[in-house]
Amino acid sequence: MNNETKIAYFSMEIGLSNDIPTYSGGLGVLAGDTIKSCADLKIPLVAVTLISKKGYFRQDIDSSGRQTESPIHWDPSKFMIRISKRVMVFIEGRKVFIQAWSYKIKSITGGEVDVLYLDTDVEENTSEDREITAVLYGGDDSYRLKQEVVLGIGGVRMLRALGYHIKKYHMNEGHASLLTLELLLKNKRDVESVWHEQWVWDFDAVKDLCVFTTHTPIEAGHDRFSYDLVKKVLGDIVPLEQLKKLGGEKYLDMTLLALNLSEYVNGVAKKHGEVSKNLFPGYEIYAITNGVHSFTWTCQSFKQLYDKYIPGWANEPELFVRAETIPDSELWQTHLSAKKDLIEYVKEATSIELDPHVLTIGFARRFTSYKRADLLFLDMEQLLHICEKGKLQVIYAGKAHPKDGPGKDIIKKINDLVKINNDKIKIIFLKDYNIKMALKLISGVDVWLNTPQRPREASGTSGMKASHNGVINFSILDGWWIEGHIEGITGWSIGPKPTESSLTIVNDKTDAEDLYNKLENIIIPMYYHDQDQWIKVMKNSIGKIAYYFNSHRMMRRYVTEAYLS
Structure with a gap:
């Protein structure tokens, strides 16, 4: 069925x-952009x-300004096709059957990528x-580990069942790492008997198949499970002493x-x-800076502008270097059109009218x-004084993980500030x-603000x-912005130069003072x-940033540096 070798x-x-609400934020959207670029560039890839x-959850804001969560119920059959093949994994000693749904991303270039959505909601299962x-x-560690069994082990088995020939397995973050164990089992050389200690594990064969992208230095982004839980959920899929050598002595x-x-x-x-x-x-770790899918993340008014002055931009985003050819007046009117669209959206969502x-x-x-x-509001008195020189509108949006209490507190703080009735500054929080x-x-905004603690922002892609829409970045020098930033030319930095190489303490006051x-x-x-x-800085934002920080460039590098090696 699938004779072509794929990634x-x-x-x-x-x-x-x-x-298709199967994402929580940047990691998932990056994955989506990756897949779209592969379709555009006809890179032979299948996603799992x-x-x-x-x-993830639907976000609402209660009367006190706090985030509340509820499930998002959606019907996959409206968007994708259920595949008849099923595979099985053992979880807690039980047979768990997995079905898959197929969703195809088709590009106007003729490229196509199949996305397989694994699903345990089948009658045979408990x-x-x-x-x-x-x-x-969702759920606790046990729930998360079971999900990772389905993704990693179940995913490899599903690809085999569907007849895919895989050249490389690319793990986008560590959630899929259990696929390495499935590959080990497939590539083992049985010396005497199936459960004999003298198995010879072909680690090199598995390593040669695997590519791993890590996305965050933050501890919460690196899943760890106790070996008691691993044994309970996985059983003896791999001898424990061998697993500890691969995944760590204290926990997996x-x-x-x-x-x-x-x-x-x-x-x-x-x-x-x-x-x-x-x-x-001790590990050799390279760097491929993220990018975004240019066509997806360019609004309609700017698509029309680029079609007029930079034909071919959508599949050759390097052509954005020609942004200088766009007349200033047309660029500004196009921006105002996008800004008015946003203002209408805000009015519809909040009944608050912003000024274009x-x-x-x-x-x-x-x-x-x-x-x-909330760094912008560290000194509210100073911020209001600054706004005497020119009015300000600030629009916020975003979700906190349901178990992230401090994140939820920041959302409440922002929503408390929304209630400030001040003619100098207007603050909006858009829910969900x-x-x-x-x-x-x-x-639709004029300036895009990003204020992470250095060096915790692995990349960031929203900027x-x-x-891509001529909006100017104002950001801490971290992640991608270190590479994209030229002070006063492509935007502005906040705080000192990025000298840290470890997770040191960051001075909020110093950063806020520079911001102000x-x-x-x-x-x-x-x-x-x-x-x-x-307008000159807007043009530089397009011509010196969008031309490079796109997923077409990113995927060409993955192909040449990771997939073809």
């Missing part, structure tokens, strides 16, 4: 559209993920096992397992590669402490952040999306009094 791309979450029938693929990142570390059984390992920005080497000494002539800052991402969504809303935001200084003395005056210079 198998495994990701716990994949974000392709609002209609979980169906997440109850989604009611408990039918829920394994229900909630993305999914990142370590992937590191030990992958020939090619990379971080997602140059700085992240350096930080990852420091976190995991006021400097508008956007901040939207996962709400977790290290991203410091999703792909559709993201496109409105990254194209790349903003640049540049907002007061550079950004507000330029926006209100020097439109020619503002």
